[in-house]
Amino acid sequence: MTDLHPHRYPKHADPEKGQVLGGECNRTVCKAHGAIWFNIETRGFYCKRDAWAINEDPFFGEPLCIEVEEKPSLEEMDRLHTEFYERARKRRA
């Protein structure tokens, strides 16, 4: 069983969906595998197509989904999240 972050979104009925590096994409309607893009906000993994679509949103000022070679630990997920929003806040200041 893989580590599940308490703030992951959404909480799929299949707890591995979107939570396994290289597994099924976290997007509810997507069945693609090979999900290696980690979304800092949802703490889930996405297929390339969905990750790139999410990253096109200019709202955050930098990509929300990052390609990773191993699953971040829960502590690393929190650090990524904190640092991401600190950078976003500074850009808007």
Ligand SMILES: [Zn+2]
């Ligand atoms: Zn997908």
